[in-house]
Amino acid sequence: xxxxxxxxxxxxxxxxxxxxxxxxxxxxxxxxxxxxxxxxxxxxxxxxxxxxxxxxxxxxxxxxxxxxxxxxxxxxxxxxxxxxxxxxxxxxxxxxxxxxxxxxxxxxxxxxxxxxxxxxxxxxxxxxxxxxxxxxxxxxxxxxxxxxxxxxxxxxxxxxxxxxxxxxxxxxxxxxxxxxxxxxxxxxxxxxxxxxxxxxxxxxxxxxxxxxxxxxxxxxxxxxxxxxxxxxxxxxxxxxxxxxxxxxxxxxxxxxxxxxxxxxxxxxxxxxxxxxxxxxxxxxxxxxxxxxxxxxxxxxxxxxxxxxxxxxxxxxxxxxxxxxxxxxxxxxx
Amino acid sequence: xxxxxxxxxxxxxxxxxxxxxxxxxxxxxxxxxxxxxxxxxxxxxxxxxxxxxxxxxxxxxxxxxxxxxxxxxxxxxxxxxxxxxxxxxxxxxxxxxxxxxxxxxxxxxxxxxxxxxxxxxxxxxxxxxxxxxxxxxxxxxxxxxxxxxxxxxxxxxxxxxxxxxxxxxxxxxxxxxxxxxxxxxxxxxxxxxxxxxxxxxxxxxxxxxxxxxxxxxxxxxxxxxxxxxxxxxxxxxxxxxxxxxxxxxxxxxxxxxxxxxxxxxxxxxxxxxxxxxxxxxxxxxxxxxxxxxxxxxxxxxxxxxxxxxxxxxxxxxxxxxxxxxxxxxxxxxxxxxxxxxxxxxxxxxxxxxxxxxxxxxxxxxxxxxxxxxxxxxxxxxxxxxxxxxxxxxxxxxxxxxxxxxxxxxxxxxxxxxxxxxxxxxxxxxxxxxxxxxxxxxxxxxxxxxxxxxxxxxxxxxxxxxxxxxxxxxxxxxxxxxxxxxxxxxxxxxxxxxxxxxxxxxxxxxxxxxxxxxxxxxxxxxxxxxxxxxxxxxxxxxxxxxxxxxxxxxxxxxxxxxxx
Numbered sequence: 060x061x062x063x064x065x066x067x068x069x070x071x072x073x074x075x076x077x078x079x080x081x082x083x084x085x086x087x088x089x090x091x092x093x094x095x096x097x098x099x100x101x102x103x104x105x106x107x108x109x110x111x112x113x114x115x116x117x118x119x120x121x122x123x124x125x126x127x128x129x130x131x132x133x134x135x136x137x138x139x140x141x142x143x144x145x146x147x148x149x150x151x152x153x154x155x156x157x158x159x160x161x162x163x164x165x166x167x168x169x170x171x172x173x174x175x176x177x178x179x180x181x182x183x184x185x186x187x188x189x190x191x192x193x194x195x196x197x198x199x200x201x202x203x204x205x206x207x208x209x210x211x212x213x214x215x216x217x218x219x220x221x222x223x224x225x226x227x228x229x230x231x232x233x234x235x236x237x238x239x240x241x242x243x244x245x246x247x248x249x250x251x252x253x254x255x256x257x258x259x260x261x262x263x264x265x266x267x268x269x270x271x272x273x274x275x276x277x278x279x280x281x282x283x284x285x286x287x288x289x290x291x292x293x294x295x296x297x298x299x300x301x302x303x304x305x306x307x308x309x310x311x312x313x314x315x316x317x318x319x320x321x322x323x324x325x326x327x328x329x330x331x332x333x334x335x336x337x338x339x340x341x342x343x344x345x346x347x348x349x350x351x352x353x354x355x356x357x358x359x360x361x362x363x364x365x366x367x368x369x370x371x372x373x374x375x376x377x378x379x380x381x382x383x384x385x386x387x388x389x390x391x392x
Numbered sequence: 393x394x395x396x397x398x399x400x401x402x403x404x405x406x407x408x409x410x411x412x413x414x415x416x417x418x419x420x421x422x423x424x425x426x427x428x429x430x431x432x433x434x435x436x437x438x439x440x441x442x443x444x445x446x447x448x449x450x451x452x453x454x455x456x457x458x459x460x461x462x463x464x465x466x467x468x469x470x471x472x473x474x475x476x477x478x479x480x481x482x483x484x485x486x487x488x489x490x491x492x493x494x495x496x497x498x499x500x501x502x503x504x505x506x507x508x509x510x511x512x513x514x515x516x517x518x519x520x521x522x523x524x525x526x527x528x529x530x531x532x533x534x535x536x537x538x539x540x541x542x543x544x545x546x547x548x549x550x551x552x553x554x555x556x557x558x559x560x561x562x563x564x565x566x567x568x569x570x571x572x573x574x575x576x577x578x579x580x581x582x583x584x585x586x587x588x589x590x591x592x593x594x595x596x597x598x599x600x601x602x603x604x605x606x607x608x609x610x611x612x613x614x615x616x617x618x619x620x621x622x623x624x625x626x627x628x629x630x631x632x633x634x635x636x637x638x639x640x641x642x643x644x645x646x647x648x649x650x651x652x653x654x655x656x657x658x659x660x661x662x663x664x665x666x667x668x669x670x671x672x673x674x675x676x677x678x679x680x681x682x683x684x685x686x687x688x689x690x691x692x693x694x695x696x697x698x699x700x701x702x703x704x705x706x707x708x709x710x711x712x713x714x715x716x717x718x719x720x721x722x723x724x725x726x727x728x729x730x731x732x733x734x735x736x737x738x739x740x741x742x743x744x745x746x747x748x749x750x751x752x753x754x755x756x757x758x759x760x761x762x763x764x765x766x767x768x769x770x771x772x773x774x775x776x777x778x779x780x781x782x783x784x785x786x787x788x789x790x791x792x793x794x795x796x797x798x799x800x801x802x803x804x805x806x807x808x809x810x811x812x813x814x815x816x817x818x819x820x821x822x823x824x825x826x827x828x829x830x831x832x833x834x835x836x837x838x839x840x841x842x843x844x845x846x847x848x849x850x851x852x853x854x855x856x857x858x859x860x861x862x863x864x865x866x867x868x869x870x871x872x873x874x875x876x877x878x879x880x881x882x883x884x885x886x887x888x889x890x891x892x893x894x895x896x897x898x899x900x901x902x903x904x905x906x907x908x909x910x911x912x913x914x915x916x917x918x919x920x921x922x923x924x925x926x927x928x929x930x931x932x933x934x935x936x937x938x939x940x941x942x943x944x945x946x947x948x949x950x951x952x953x954x955x
Contacts, residue, residue, distance in 0.1 A: 080696065080797050080798045082803070083696075083798050083799075084798065084799050084800070084801065084802065084803060085696065085768075085798055085799070085800045085801070085888070085896050086800055086801045086888055086895075086896030086897065086898070086899065087801060087896070087897070087898065087899075088801060088802065089801035089802050089846070089848055089849050089886065089899060090802070090846060090848070090849070092801070092898065092899060093848045126897075126898065128898075147897045147898050148897070275583045276621075333583075333584070335583070387621055388584075388621065
């Protein structure tokens with residue numbers, strides 16, 4: 060038995076005699092990293108124009124003399140939308156720079172010409188090229204409201220009669236998607252509620268919203284504006300399920316799930332939440348659901364959107380756009 | 393009300409009776425720490441509150457129930473009260489440990505719940521590469537608290553899951569085959585892009601004539617398919633062979649042992665990032681029975697792409713930030729993790745191992761930052777252990793001469809020298825004193841060199857660590873304890889920057905120059921080996937940020953109990 064062990068050890072040592080690894084190197088060459096920077100191949104788009112609606116994709120290429128920290132910004136000349144891609148390397152290929160028309164900083168890209176700008180940390184060089192978007196990206200999902208059309212007659216609303224009230228759809232180039240958005244502003248010093256809109260499934264020609272029954276696979280997304288120097292706005296979404304599918308909602312026996320957003324940022328922000336992560340809330344605190352306690356998005360009959368603010372906090376303002384349900388993953392605009 | 397009092401009385405009576413029959417036992421520990429610290433820096437600092445006082449009292453109460461002679465159920469709860477809390481404020485309750493274990497059938501041992509587990513040094517093993525020196529005096533008290541808090545027990549990792557082991561005994565030739573298997577849950581799925589991740593494996597060890605042992609080990613981290621909304625499952629598979637042969641002569645005892653194996657690490661949809669490699673570790677030792685001297689020599693070759701999550705995870709990730717005095721000076725610069733933090737802040741230590749390569753401090757351990765299983769290391773080591781039979785002196789010395797196998801950013805390879813040694817004197821045994829006196833000294837030295845014609849590739853880094861400690865019993869069970877701890881490092885390193893997959897994408901040049909010195913002394917009263925009260929004061933200076941050296945003094949009262 061001892062001989063067997065000896066043979067095993069000898070065999071392991073013989074088999075294990077490592078091949079020369081001197082030609083292999085982990086990571087980029089230090090001499091490349093610390094050499095002089097120069098552009099070998101200028102920034103180029105793989106195609107001149109693109110139709111993202113037809114799922115076309117494109118990429119950018121460039122090559123430079125040493126491994127550098129680079130940042131590629133694609134800027135919509137009309138919308139001002141920005142797609143940002145960054146990385147470390149000595150060249151840009153389709154692996155690093157493939158673009159499907161998505162946005163990093165709102166608004167969303169439109170049909171427009173974009174400027175692509177490549178910059179490098181610690182270097183003065185800036186490389187430029189252009190790409191034309193023939194058709195912008197289409198996001199798969201069910202759009203509850205994108206405010207591109209006037210107020211849907213199937214929705215209902217209530218707006219307090221406070222001071223400086225402005226609760227309406229507006230259309231201008233500050234919209235993060237398309238040209239329209241919902242503006243919500245006003246001072247209500249006797250109540251938390253400033254205004255609300257009920258988005259009813261019946262407004263879309265059905266008793267319930269056409270959604271999957273799997274709550275783990277469904278995401279609710281909305282673009283929310285934070286007004287500079289105002290942090291008192293709260294947007295509360297309520298999701299009412301018609302469990303017995305009788306066409307009406309019973310507060311005492313059916314589930315209402317909520318998602319409350321405290322707006323403490325400036326500018327547009329994408330808020331996405333998985334349907335199964337919604338909570339049953341009473342006065343902002345988690346509470347037991349009134350119905351069967353099962354998330355059933357396929358029985359969703361109404362979405363209430365309430366714009367709230369502490370009555371003592373004065374003027375409150377926010378904006379909303381692009382309320383959309385997506386499946387499998389949050390919205391990637 | 394009387395009924396409730398009667399019920400409570402009956403419950404306690406039952407528990408007390410049960411204690412006698414050992415069916416129900418209370419186990420656990422208690423600890424209380426009161427500390428006051430004083431943080432100062434030479435730079436102008438009007439933003440950091442220099443003096444702070446704090447503390448807490450906690451109790452871990454475990455109830456061990458043996459419903460029958462073959463089953464044990466343990467539940468341990470923690471109540472922690474931060475000083476200053478009153479009537480329940482600042483009190484936290486938690487579950488510290490839950491397990492069921494027992495013997496099924498003729499000898500299949502099983503355990504479910506929280507399990508402290510290890511397999512072999514290259515598969516599942518919790519090494520401690522950052523506290524490179526043994527602890528004495530005040531540092532021993534602190535290391536004891538860290539180990540207790542983080543469940544570190546003889547190189548085990550705390551896991552949650554199930555483990556089974558059993559032995560087939562062939563009594564004729566004193567042969568036996570031991571089987572071990574385990575399945576632990578590393579993290580749950582978030583029903584999004586995070587998979588359900590499990591860690592499973594086991595080993596088979598064959599023992600022959602009590603002098604030969606051959607084992608096969610397998611440990612695998614794997615994502616469970618279809619538990620996330622992607623197919624990019626991760627795998628880290630490690631398979632090894634362990635072997636040990638012992639031969640005893642009249643004056644000598646000799647042993648040849650080792651572990652060799654390979655690993656395969658990949659993501660299903662990113663095959664270009666697959667890492668495959670092997671390792672060999674063989675060592676031999678000889679014990680000279682008459683003198684008690686143990687001489688050992690070993691050879692290791694750990695491939696550059698060898699990855700073993702269970703054996704290469706560190707206890708501390710040096711990319712995290714300090715929780716005590718995280719920032720200082722009016723510029724609010726970050727305070728890097730120092731040796732003093734390693735001994736004082738249990739929150740820096742991770743309980744579970746990680747599949748990502750954790751950050752390390754090259755000044756502290758650049759030679760084996762991921763323990764013995766550190767990848768990309770090849771070379772030999774030599775050690776001497778001497779223990780006097782009368783316990784007068786005890787010494788351990790170890791020297792490694794290692795090198796990289798594959799260069800990082802260059803074809804030039806780093807070369808390492810690493811010496812670590814400790815010596816304990818016991819004057820009580822030498823001079824036949826009744827009271828216990830111990831003087832201990834430990835020293836570590838590390839040197840990293842990479843010679844290159846290009847200055848930008850050259851590395852030269854040296855680190856020294858020294859710990860001197862005393863423990864003198866001045867009156868019965870009352871000890872005077874003290875430590876002098878020095879850590880010094882000078883030179884440069886070019887550290888790799890890795891992406892999320894562990895691939896090197898860049899390098900960061902680091903210049904290191906500084907010294908950390910901690911002097912402490914105090915008293916310790918031992919009620920028993922595992923119950924003591926200690927009071928000590930320490931003064932720590934740190935100059936690793938040359939422009940902002942700081943001083944951190946602390947007075948601590950520590951009560952520690954295990955029962």
